[in-house]
Structures are given as C-alpha cells and as structure tokens.
Amino acid sequence: MSTLLTWFRIFLLALVTLSPVLAQADDDASGQSQDAPVKVNAAVELPKMQKVLDKIKQQVSGETNDSKLSALNDMALELSGDADTLTQGITPQRAQLVAQLAVLGPPPKPQSGVKETGEVTSKRRNLENQKGKIDDQITLAESIKSSAINLSAQIVNLRRDALKTQLALNAGSIFGPHFWSPLFTPQSDDSQKVRYFCDELAQTAAMSWEPGWRLGTVLWLVLSVLVATLGRRYLEQFLAWVGINLLPEGRLRRSFLAAATALTSLLAIVLAFNFLDLAFTRHDNVVDDVRDFADKLVNLSILCGLIAGLGRAFLSTRRPSWRLPNISNEVAQALKPFPPLTAVLVFVFQTIEILNSSANTSVSTTVFANGLTALLIGATALSISLRTNRVRRKIILSGAQPEAKSTLVGLIQMAITLVGVAIMITLLIGYITLARFLSYELIWIGIVFGSFYILSQLVSDACETFFSTNTSTGKSIQRSLNIDERHLAQVSTLLGAIGKTFLVLAAAMAALNGTFGSGTPIELVQKAIEFWGGKGLESLNIVPAHVLNALLSLVVGIYVLRSVKRWLEHDFLPKTTMDVGMRVSLITLFSNLGYVVVFLLALSIMGLQWNKLAWIVSALSVGIGFGLQEIVKNFISGLILLTERPVKVGDLVSISGIEGDIRRINVRATEIQLGDKSTVIVPNSQLISQNVRNATMGNAQGVATITLTFPLDIDPEKVRDLLLDVYNENERILDTPEPSVSFKDLTSAGIVLAVTGNVASPRQVSGAKSDLLFDILTRLRKEGVVLSTPQTMIVEQRNGNLVVKEPEGSATEG
Secondary structure, three states: OHHHHHHHHHHHHHHHHHHHHHHHHHHHHHOOOOOOOOOOOHHHHHHHHHHHHHHHHHHHHOOOOHHHHHHHHHHHHHHHHHHHHHHHHHHHHHHHHHHHHHHHOOOOOHHHOOOOOHHHHHHHHHHHHHHHHHHHHHHHHHHHHHHHHHHHHHHHHHHHHHOOOOOOOOOOOOOOHHHHHHHHOOOHHHHHHHHHHHHHHHHHHHHHOOOOOHHHHHHHHHHHHHHHHHHHHHHHHHHHHHHHHOOOOOHHHHHHHHHHHHHHHHHHHHHHHHHHHHHHHOOOOOOHHHHHHHHHHHHHHHHHHHHHHHHHHHHOOOOHHHOOOOOOHHHHHHHOOHHHHHHHHHHHHHHHHHHHHHHOOOHHHHHHHHHHHHHHHHHHHHHHHHHHHHHHHHHHHOOOOOOOOOHHHHHHHHHHHHHHHHHHHHHHHOOHHHHHHHHHHHHHHHHHHHHHHHHHHHHHHHHHHHOOOOOHHHHHHHHHHOOOHHHHHHHHHHHHHHHHHHHHHHHHHHHHHOOOOOOOHHHHHHHHHHHHOOOOOOOOOOOHHHHHHHHHHHHHHHHHHHHHHHHHHHHHHHHOOOOHHHHHHHHHHHHHHHHHHHHHHHHHHHOOOHHHHHHHHHHHHHHHHHOOHHHHHHHHHHHHHHHHOOOOOOOEEEEOOEEEEEEEEOOOEEEEEOOOOOEEEEEHHHHHHOOOEEOOOOOOOEEEEEEEEEOOOOOHHHHHHHHHHHHHHOOOOOOOOOOEEEEEEEEOOEEEEEEEEEEOOHHHHHHHHHHHHHHHHHHHHHHOOOOOOOOOOEEEEEOOEEEEEOOOOHHHHO
16 A cells, blocks of 8 residues: 555656646647746856855945946846846746655654655655755845845945035036936835835824823923923023123123023924924834934934024024124014024925935935035025125115124125025036035034134123123122232133133134034044044145145134234233233244244144155255355344343344334344334344344433533532532432532543433433533523633734634633
C-alpha cells in the first residue's frame, strides 16, 4: 500500500512539473502562443545590483552638485525598479516549488509506520534547498529595493537642503512653466506623500479628541487663545504700569516700555504655540514625524514672535510719545500692518517648507515654495519703502514738516529697497535659492539689529539712570560708597559701554553665523569659542564666504573703533582728571593700535596663516631697509612720544627756531601751531633726536624780564623802587617769587638794569611785558627819569679839515 502511495505522489509531481511544458506545447501547436519572458538569473544579477547600490551610496556621500545628485537619484529609482522586476520574475519559480513540495507533502512521522523511498526524500530536500535559495534572493531583492527607495529619499533631502546653500543654482524664472508646474500638474508621489502626512496629522487630532483626552485638549486650546489675546494685553499693561510708577523719570521708561512690548508679544506667541503643541501631541501614540513637525513649528514661533514684537515696539502706535526711534505718527500708522503681515508670511511659508521636508516631497515642489516665499517677502519689503515715501510726501504736501531722518535711517531704508529689488531680479532670472536667501537674510538682519537697538538703548538708559545722583538708587550708591558724583558718572559710562560691547559682539556673531533654523544662542556661543580659539587659521585657504566675512568684519571693526574713539573723547575721558594732552595721547595711541588689531582680525577671518606670510615680511623688510627708513623712524618716534610723553598736546615748545603750541601728534609727524595760527609739520624723529625747549612741561611759570639802560647820573635806588612798584602793581605778576631788579652791567653808555617777575604761564609773558613797558615808560617820564641813548658822532669835512660834532638834541636825550 505504501509503495502505491509513493508512486502516486511521483506521478502527480510529474504532472505538475510537465504541465507548463504541455501547455506551452499546446499553445505553440495552436499558433496562439506568445514569446516567453526572458528568464533572469537572480544569482548573477543580485550581486551586480548590490555593487551598483554601494557605488551610488559612495558617490552621494561626497557630492554637492544638484545635477549630479539628480542623476544619482534617477539611478537609485531605476535600481529600485530593476529589483522589483527581479522579484516579480523569481516569484513564480518560488510558487512552482511550493506547489511541488505540496504534492510531495510533509515527511511521514516515525510513529505513523509509513516509509517513503529515498528518491522522494532526496527530491523533497532538493526542492526545499531551491526554495530556500529563492527566498534568500527575494529577501535580498526586497532589501535592495528598500535601500534604493530610502537612498532616493535621502538624495531628495540632500537636494532640498542644498537649495538653501547653492546660491548660484538656476532653477528657472518664475514666469516659466516649469516653476508653476507643481501647482497645476503635481507629481503623484508628492500628492500621495502630502496626503499620507496630512492623514497622520488628522489621526493625531482625532486621538486628542478621544474620550478621556477631549477635556484636556479643550483646556489647552482655550488657554492658548487666552494667552495670545488677553494675556498679552494685560501683561503689557502691567509692565507699562511698572515703568510709569516704579521707574524714575527719564529715557529709561521709554526703552523699558519698548523692551516690554517686544517681550510680551514674544512670550504670548511662544506660549500659545506650546499650549497648542501640548493639546495635540501629548498622546503617547503620536508618531515621531508629527512630533518633529510640531516641535519645528514651536521653534518657528520664536522668530515670528520676534518679528511681531519688535515691529510693535518700534512703531508704538498705542503710545506715540514713548516711541524710541524718531518716526512720525503718520508713518508709524502706515507701517503698522507690515510686522504682523511679515510674521504671518514667514510662518506660513516656513510651515510649507517644514511640511515638504516632513512629507519628503520632490525638489520641484520645494523650489516652488521657496520662490513663492521670496516673491511675497520681496514685495513686502518694496511696499514698506514705497508706503513710507508716499506718507512723507503727503506730509510735505500738506504743509507740515516730516521728522528729521538720520543718515542711518536713510541707509536702512535704502538697503531694504535694494534688497527687495534684488529679490525680484533674481526671481526673474531664475535664481530662486539666492532670492530665498536674500529674503530670509533681510528678515534675520532686521531681527538682529532691531533687538540690538532696543537692548542697547535699555542698557544705556538703565546705567545712566541707576547711577545718576538725581535718582534714589544713585544717591544710595553714593552714600554707601562715599564716592564723588564724577566717579558715578564714569562708572555709568563705563558699564554702558561694556554692555553695548557685548551686544555688538552678539549681534555681529548672530548676523554673520545665524539665520532661520541655525541662529540658536548655543550654536552662536560655540562658534564664538571656536573662532577665538583659532579654528579656521590652520591653512591659507581663500574662500569667497571668508573674504565677505572679512570685509564685513573690517567695516564693522572700523565703525566700532571710531565709535569707541568718540566715546572716549567726548563721554568717558572728559569725566576723568586727565589733562587734555594726556587724553589726546591716549586716544591717538588707542586709535593706532585699534586699526592694527582690526586689520589683523580681518586677515584671520579670511583664513590667512601667519607662517605662510614670511615671504611678505621678508619683502617688506627689504623695502624698509631702503625706502621706508624715515617713515619707520618717524612711526617709532611717534609711539615714543605717545608713551614717554616728553611733549604732549597743548605744550609750548621751541625747536629749530620754531616756537608754538602742539596741536596734534600723528603717527608720522607732529603739528605745531604758531602765533599767527599757521601750522608747521615737524617729523617725530626731530622731536626725539634734537634739542627741544618745552616751556610748559612740569607746569612751568613764565618769566617776564625787561632790560633797560639808564644814564650814569641817575639815582639807582629811586629807579629800582620805581621798577619794583610797576611790577608789583601789575595783576599778572605773581607775588611768589617776588619781582627783583638786578644790576646787569656798567658801560660807557650808562647803567644796565634788569627787572624780572614771574607770570602764571609762558603764554602770558608777551602780554605782560607789553603792559609793563607801557607802565614803566609812563612812570619814568612822570618822575623825570630818562633812558640812555647811544652816543653818536658826525664827522664832516669843512675846507679840507675834519670836524667832529654831536647830533642835535644829544645832550638832552643823553
């Protein structure tokens, strides 16, 4: 019986095996057969596909060019299709093997007592081995297909991310049909991906509305609305009350209110979005993609809150008298809709970009969203400038005078206009990525400098108010420390400058390194630490971005240096006990060293390595040795004059027959102003190497000495008393040391007397001597005392004889 059963199974197996052949033969005989598909050798093709996949991965890892990434994406999709075709080709073989194994049936159990022949057992083993190989091949093919699809998705993400940095990529004009194609003929994959992600969002919303979760969702939604409306309003009113009633009168109230307005708007928007996030994503079953999407929206709300808050703080339409910038109320009312409109545009289109990234849509859809974003933001920028100019023209036509617009405000408005025009031009010629970059950089720079303006005003006003002796805090600090009011003013100025310095550094780092999605404080601090630690100076690589950063740093550094110089000259140093000369010397030295530091800093940012500049230093040393000796000598002499200070600004000096006041000590030469207000330029090396008379060094006094010659028959005592009386009566002559008269000489012309007196300054000598001579001549004539005149003889020849006689009047004058 068992033998008959075994032969029956073999017969069925033969029928199953021969049935395709018989069917094919029957089709061929009837003339209705078609060409059979080419059989694919999976054992040979799968290793080739794996090599292709590995090669694509290797090329993708180091590729940044968009066209090459697009070609690699096509290769990955083609590989995925080939793997799927291979799977479909070997699946019927597996089904045939399964059918053959079903005919043979499972091996008999030992307790059944049935035995099968060795041929059946061998046949089953062979079939199972073949089925196992095909299963492995199908698994490998499915793995290659899945890996190729995932690789294609990664390539799309890389291309999407590269769109943010490849500014020179031309994606086609916005007037071209390719740009608008995602709107009219969307790709099926994009529609399916967006629909799938929207289904996940709908499922998340449905989960938050399930019984047991519904009440909490309603509470979070209501709380979000209350915080965004009533919470913001009442918090702003409370902070306004604090500024009016608790802060001292002055500019601090205005800057505090502006900062409070921006802060309340930011807090209200961020808290509202956090409450919305908790309302919908607090369920444990929410997928990770939806959670990431919600977290990105919460982070985006920070930027949108800053835009809206800074706009409200700047315009201050509810309290025009407390407005920080000099903006007329008409202009402020005209610009009122633009900050919330800009915030909404940024939020909407950034949300679209996040949605594209989360749903992994195609690059064309991303390009369309980026172009539309840049178009609306550029149009908004141009609208701001046009509406501002239109309102100002209306004010002028009405006969009123618009607000005085500073140069900085004019430059800002010009920059906004130029950037808006540049965005439109780049969109027209097809540089969508560049237009998006300009749009978001315009908004980011506006956020950075708006925050810097309000915070710098707040820091400056706070320091000035809290350390002023007119306020209770300043009086309390003065009583506690027992310091002079002048010192409090110095501390206020110094702390304000330190606070502004930190704000300038933070603004510079944020402007150069930050943008949407990459401007977090932690990243900025890390970049600052790496920069000051020397990262980026290892090699001499000239990168266009580094050159641009270096130029920006050079401009900002020079501006900051000049601002600090003006602050030292007009604010801080005048409040110290330094004299004018010392202050000018310090300012000049600081300016010279500051320019050197700024220049070296610009070179460092550009990426220059100092050890590779040795050839430049060598060439300069040769040039210095031959042609720049005098310049270097004068430069070093100028540094010596500024540090050693043998002469300083304001000193009265004499050098090489030139006498005048020092007005300026420059790097190469010193300016000396003469008595006729003309200026002599003296090289610094002469002031170091030659004899210089400094009449005012060490607070020197002036000496007024007058030398007179009297006849031999005068009364010396009487003349001495007369001269001393004249000196003592003059208000410029000092009492200490007392004036004195000295007997200088006795000659044939008469008695030579010298009278000497001190004045407070060498600059008073000339005026004092003039007054003294007037008084002395008047007193001498009044007392009948005459001055001696030189004895002259006239020799005439009369009738061949020489005759010597005195000139007329010589006796009376002698």
